[in-house]
Amino acid sequence: MIRPEQMGYLTRESLAGFHRRKLTTGVTILIMSSALLVLALFVLVALNLGMMLERARANVDVRVFLVEGLDAGRTAALQHPFVAIPGIREARFISKDQALVELRRELGDDADVLEVLEENPLPASYHLELAAGHRSPEAVDAIADELRRWPEVEDVVFSRSWVAALGTWARLFRWGSLFVSVVVLVAAVFVISNTVRLTMASSRRVIEVQMLVGATDTFIRTPYLIEGMIHGFLAGALAMGVLMVGHRLLEVRLEGLAFFTPLQMGGFVVFCVTLGLLGSLAAIGQYLRLRRGA
Amino acid sequence: MAAEAIQKGPLDPRTIISFYHVELRYRDQAALSDVTFSITNGEFVCITGPSGAGKSSVLRLITMDLFPTKGQVVVRGMVSTKMKRSRIPHLRREIGFVFQDFRLLEDRSVYDNVAFAQLVVGVPKAARIKNVMRVLTQVGLWNKRDRLPQQLSGGEQQRVAIARAMVNSPKILLADEPTGNLDPVTAQEIIDLLFRINDGGTCVLFSTHDHEIVKTFGRRVMVVKDGGLVSDEQRRVLDRDQAPRLTDRMYQPEVQRD
Incomplete structure (x- = not known):
């Protein structure tokens, strides 16, 4: 259990990594947001293709x-x-x-x-x-x-052949984007996990002292979990922002281009935060296992 | 009979630590073999032996940082091999630990280093300030509370480490070669401080490979060699004023040869 008087410390520790390693943090967020941008872009294209297909079919x-x-x-x-x-x-x-x-x-x-x-x-x-x-x-x-x-x-x-071809392409695209998404997701988790591991390595004396004086695993883990989630949030928000700007610019030329609804955008950011959490969990698990020599 | 005693719990209710036929192996090498002893509440015990004999392993088994390959380690009634992992941090709050290399957080002040141990276990701020003040006064460093560790001498850094170990009022204090990096005068000050802590009722386990220190001990001395406990004797408790002091050896011919 984390007590209220410990919250201030945990929040400070979560942000300490960002403060101490501005460059690493910046690069991590950039790499991760690029990966997430690719992912979001694929989802958006798939979404638009689906809508186009539906419209085309309605006009069969x-x-x-x-x-x-x-x-x-x-x-x-x-x-x-x-x-x-x-x-x-x-x-x-x-x-x-x-x-x-x-x-x-x-x-x-x-x-x-x-x-x-x-x-x-x-x-x-x-x-x-x-x-x-x-x-x-x-x-x-x-x-x-x-x-x-x-x-x-x-x-x-x-107009059978055109509808059928569009359907085939949409299906191919969906499978392709699923594959790319998996690769991108693994890469994003890996990048976050590495950054969190760096933070933990530079805080090894603190972790050692925490273990020594009887800190619970939850207490030791919390700052790093929060750090990973903040990474995920920033990278996700950045990717969504870039995509939004890109969409605005393209919309002028391509009318009727669909974009995510606010709920979908929120869902995407929550998803990115979850990725950050997963990356941190992987890093922490590995670090603590190594530390304990288990 | 000893086996039954351990399995049913210690016979002597004052027993705070017991090792029963403990064996510890690192891969194929035995770090400890067939070590059996028990320590009662409030005792001051010196564990000695050459480097690599297994002294640190004994201490790490007590904090449950290591677990015996065979036999049992019981600390405050809790059997290490049967204990839930999640309970270990709670046990560690009752054990203070100091090391030869102090292990202080270099970027935090003396005060913050000590307060950290309280923060980690969730002590409210008002109580934290009171407790840190108490232990820092006890080790004579309250007036240096705002300094960073590197602004202190080795002896002072070790006193900060002791204050950190004592701030949660542990029942046991483990000191692993705490005088290893210190000159004889400072080492004697640290030993005197540990004696004072023991006078307050805390059980102290002090590990050292230094024969000179062991000679000054009028307490229980356990000798570990090649992973085995080779002797365990209760020395005559000397009056503190009459006991030989480490500083005496500075005037002895054998020391002057060095």
Whole structure:
């Protein structure tokens, strides 16, 4: 148990390392924040990729072209069976005439070319909107396959390859960033652990005297644990700050670039503090074991 | 019978330290073998023997910095090998320890060095000031409380170390070659100080390899050699005024030869 009268001493001791070794402390925080910056950057890119993917999937344009010669009654009656299929949220009918109007609008000034046509070659179609959770390439494939079997359906067209490629890249990126994160995390813990070990080595006489006069392990450890947590906090806050500035600068060019929410930023800093704590624990454990010759 | 006595707890309620057939090995080498003795509360014991004989090991076994490979070490009723690690700091608060090299914190004043021992165990500030003042007055250094250790003589530094060891009012004071770095006059002052501490009821274990010091002892002397206890005798307690003093040897021919 640590008593209130010991708190002042423990706080002073925790900060003593920063005061005594300004350069080492500065370098440690810089190295660690660089590592954490890489980590945060990967998480942020993964986050943005995920959001882009979700947006892209929301816009998956599934068009069901109907066979020629269906009467108006039958085409209109298809709306209900389409919506009844799980995963289809909405089905909008686009008649031959509407299709031509849309094409004319899309062509703009070049719409004159349509004048040469004697009759409207565009088929009637349904524009399907998929429900969230049914926008993955596999789900879209399944729906398209089913619809193709319907006699009224001529063809089903959707922007499959682009969505699938984006999905693959996002998945690859997630695995890649997981790997890089693990490497970066181990490096960050190692850097902190080394710095705390340096502090402990330079305080070995103090630790020796503490053990001699009956200090508990908790009392001996506390200043170094606090030191590691402060390292983690400063490095995490610095990394987040740099990332924030970078995001502000990029946001001007890339609209809609997402950033962490305040809660996520807080979580990241808490995570960095935990890393600092882990680094210190490793250093202290090793130092005390060596000291005791166990 | 001795075995039963130790396992059931010391027969003599005044026993404060007991070693029962203690063996201590460092890898393949035996540092101590078959050492058995007990020390009662308030005793002053001198442990002597050549360097490397095992004196320091005996002291480190008492503070539970080391643990016996075989046998048992019992300190204030606690068996070292059966004791929870987390209890060891609490035992150490009842044991003061001074060394040949003083082991003071060089960047802290005399006062802070002594107060440190109280801070570590969580003594409130008011009591801390009172206790530090008491021990620093006892060792005659209250007026030098603001000095740094390097501003003091060797003897004074050792007195600071003794004050630090005594500030938590321990039941046992272990002194490992405390006079090893000191001239005879200063060494005698330290020994006199240890005697005074013992007069106050603290059990003192004093280790030295110096024959001259041992000769002046009118107390119990244990001789350790090659890791074994070779003799343990209670010498006649001399009147302090009549006991030979270390300073006497400065006028003896054998000392002058050096």
